[in-house]
Amino acid sequence: MLSLDPASATPLYRQLYFAIREAILAGRLHPGTRLPATRALARDHGLSRNTVVSAYEQLRAEGYLDGRVGAGSFVSAVLPEALLHARQPQAETPAGRDSRPALSARGARLAALRELARSPPRAFSPGVPELASFPFDDWARLLARRWRNPPRSFLVGGDPSGYRPLREALAVYLGAARAVSCDPDQILIVSGAQQAVDLAARALLDPGDSVWMEEPGFGGTRGALLAAGAKLVPVPVDDEGIDVQQGRRMAPGARMACVSPSHQYPLGVTMTLRRRLELLDWARAADAFVLEDDYDSEYRYAGRPLAAMQGLDDAGRILYIGSFSKVMFPGLRIGYMVVPPGLVEAFRAIRALVDSHPSSVAQAALGDFIAEGYLAAHIRRMRALYAERQAILLDTLQALPAGLLRVAPHDAGMHLVGLLPDDYDDTALSRRAAALGITVPALSAFYRGGTVKRGLLLGYAGVGEPEIRAGAARLARALAGS
Numbered sequence: 320m321l322s323l324d325p326a327s328a329t330p331l332y333r334q335l336y337f338a339i340r341e342a343i344l345a346g347r348l349h350p351g352t353r354l355p356a357t358r359a360l361a362r363d364h365g366l367s368r369n370t371v372v373s374a375y376e377q378l379r380a381e382g383y384l385d386g387r388v389g390a391g392s393f394v395s396a397v398l399p400e401a402l403l404h405a406r407q408p409q410a411e412t413p414a415g416r417d418s419r420p421a422l423s424a425r426g427a428r429l430a431a432l433r434e435l436a437r438s439p440p441r442a443f444s445p446g447v448p449e450l451a452s453f454p455f456d457d458w459a460r461l462l463a464r465r466w467r468n469p470p471r472s473f474l475v476g477g478d479p480s481g482y483r484p485l486r487e488a489l490a491v492y493l494g495a496a497r498a499v500s501c502d503p504d505q506i507l508i509v510s511g512a513q514q515a516v517d518l519a520a521r522a523l524l525d526p527g528d529s530v531w532m533e534e535p536g537f538g539g540t541r542g543a544l545l546a547a548g549a550k551l552v553p554v555p556v557d558d559e560g561i562d563v564q565q566g567r568r569m570a571p572g573a574r575m576a577c578v579s580p581s582h583q584y585p586l587g588v589t590m591t592l593r594r595r596l597e598l599l600d601w602a603r604a605a606d607a608f609v610l611e612d613d614y615d616s617e618y619r620y621a622g623r624p625l626a627a628m629q630g631l632d633d634a635g636r637i638l639y640i641g642s643f644s645k646v647m648f649p650g651l652r653i654g655y656m657v658v659p660p661g662l663v664e665a666f667r668a669i670r671a672l673v674d675s676h677p678s679s680v681a682q683a684a685l686g687d688f689i690a691e692g693y694l695a696a697h698i699r700r701m702r703a704l705y706a707e708r709q710a711i712l713l714d715t716l717q718a719l720p721a722g723l724l725r726v727a728p729h730d731a732g733m734h735l736v737g738l739l740p741d742d743y744d745d746t747a748l749s750r751r752a753a754a755l756g757i758t759v760p761a762l763s764a765f766y767r768g769g770t771v772k773r774g775l776l777l778g779y780a781g782v783g784e785p786e787i788r789a790g791a792a793r794l795a796r797a798l799a800g801s
């Protein structure tokens with residue numbers, strides 16, 4: 320009772336194989352049953368004998384059939400019939416048993432997190448760099464050069480800290496551009512800032528440990544910490560950065576504080592020196608660590624980039640995190656962390672267990688990209704372009720209905736925050752705007768605690784002038800629909 324379809328894209332011998340296999344697994348063909356001779360089966364179903372022989376050989380190779388071609392083929396006698404029947408789906412789920420896959424408590428916690436849900440970028444998705452102007456020809460040439468004569472270490476797996484010449488180039492770059500003081504041995508190349516937070520949480524936190532998290536703050540960081548079972552303490556950010564005194568009151572014995580001092584995400588505040596020193600003082604006394612996320616610090620439009628907090632640390636308390644997602648493109652999935660000397664060996668061991676290291680060839684090409692000046696040149700060009708785009712965005716927003724959205728120029732970053740009145744429903748506005756084809760995340764969605772500011776995030780770095788103007792017109796419609 321075979322129903323084979325000669326018009327199907329699946330070859331006939333595969334169809335025959337599946338049909339017989341299914342009959343065996345379903346218990347319709349019992350162990351020991353003799354199958355028809357290949358010639359007879361072929362004739363009865365109008366198949367070529369080769370088709371039948373191929374199907375039988377496959378079934379024999381996988382243990383469904385015994386016997387040799389020519390001596391008769393039998394359903395394997397060693398298949399335990401009881402187990403074949405046990406495969407049949409139960410007509411009814413046993414009482415009290417959930418039909419969903421049984422996740423562990425940790426798995427269920429992870430699966431429930433929706434902190435990093437990302438939609439495809441469009442005007443005004445925050446955090447997306449300009450992609451079309453990236454020097455892909457140069458990048459492709461550097462990659463090709465590395466692929467032509469790859470050393471054995473590129474092919475069999477390399478150092479879990481990352482490719483050493485890339486770490487050397489980064490140590491020089493970070494020292495010059497960010498006043499980060501480190502030896503290349505303290506650097507770990509990771510698959511983006513997100514993985515750096517995950518590694519830090521694995522290495523330094525036990526479930527239930529308290530962690531200060533900027534309020535409002537970045538969902539990716541929050542998600543990685545929650546996944547590790549941390550207890551998040553939302554410490555408010557004011558115009559000096561995270562409020563350290565409040566943090567001390569809320570959770571003096573926290574194990575870690577996660578901050579973005581150069582350009583707080585999402586508010587854009589730069590942490591003052593006073594707060595930086597207070598935070599370090601607390602970390603020293605509480606034996607806690609500070610995770611410094613320096614995700615987009617290269618983009619400062621007035622004056623020179625500010626020094627990172629890591630350079631102030633003389634007690635081995637700061638883990639510094641950077642990423643190539645903003646200065647190159649997010650799909651590259653390469654970032655880095657600088658860990659205090661005493662933690663290097665532990666982080667190397669954990670890194671090796673997680674996924675060893677990013678592609679060696681990509682790391683080597685990236686080292687060349689930095690050492691040969693391409694990265695610095697690209698950042699210089701993007702800095703000028705983003706400053707121009709911010710000015711265009713501000714200009715077009717001037718034309719919006721008076722007064723509702725308050726947007727001020729900002730001397731850093733890749734997005735602006737437009738503030739709305741405290742009682743304004745920014746979530747509903749964000750939803751209306753999404754329906755009109757623009758992405759403007761609601762500021763209130765970045766909060767987890769008490770007092771919430773209302774507003775919109777407006778990313779401009781990856782948005783060309785025509786899209787900025789068209790997007791602003793849609794935003795005006797969304798605002799008018801309130």
Ligand SMILES: Cc1ncc(COP(=O)(O)O)c(C=O)c1O
Pocket residue numbers: 446510511512513514537579584612614641642643644649653654
């Ligand atoms: C605050 C913040 N940190 C870090 C990152 C970069 O993450 P990754 O390097 O994993 O792409 C982003 C990008 O979205 C971000 O907004």
